[in-house]
Amino acid sequence: MNLCDIGTIKDIMAAYGLSFRKEFGQNFLIDGETVARIADSCLCEGTKTVLEIGAGFGALTSELARRFEKVIALEIDRGLIPLLGFTLSGFSNIEIIQADVTKTDLRELLSTDLARGGVSVCANLPYYITTPILLQLLETRLPFDCVCLMVQDEVADRLCAAPGDPEYGSVTAYMNYFGTCTRLFGVPKNRFYPAPKVDSAVIRIDLYKEKPAVPADEQLFFRVIRAAFGQRRKTLPNALSSQFTDISKTELAGAVESCGFSPDIRGERLSCADFVRLSDEIGRRMKNV
């Protein structure tokens, strides 16, 4: 069965009484070459288990199952579960689980697989919920070998941006704390059915085994990033002072300058390591108030 063939997809969906659910971001891949390339992107050394988020019709799931010992495939849509049982019936190494990933404790779900080592994540992410899922994956702090995701083109640009690029934002700086992001290849919208409005790209996030820069106070560091990008047009001291009421603007400006930044710099120029230094300096000054 060709799981990328539009006719096959339509016929089997109809046979199961299903229609494409926009609210779940159901745009299925219909290009075998793209599916194989995404699965290949997950071939990190040591990976035995792949967690797939959003199995859909099962095209990517099957390619992952051909490459890895085990695939755990989550799918929120209850209607698709019996269908996946049919489209993936030829594989004995796939575990299909009906679940909303955002309500799933991934540490618990993957505990056995993490214990034996070698877990990666692969997903053609539903667009409506890309950022929350990405943040969830980072915040679990699980030691994934790699995280390969299909995201909207503009999200890929944002995640891979460098300080000073127009696309660079709080999510970029935050993500850079956990790892690095590489844009692997673009995927035009006509490779999906139904076709979405915009093109996509596959990215790979390589999580740091040891973070290159660690703040003294992580919560303060996250707060500084949020404040710096909260009002992008403002200079960094002004953007910070509108969010920090527990330290004076003079102290904040002093912290910015003592880190070697010009007082009229904007937050979008700072790298993750710069934010670590700045939050440590702000933390020191807050303690002395």
Ligand code: SAM
């Ligand atoms: N993997 C398939 C492919 O590449 O053709 C389907 C990708 S489609 C863009 C996204 C899939 O994620 C849909 O099947 C959708 O039902 C599922 N999904 C959406 N939200 C989800 C959630 N919160 N948890 C788990 N799966 C979800």
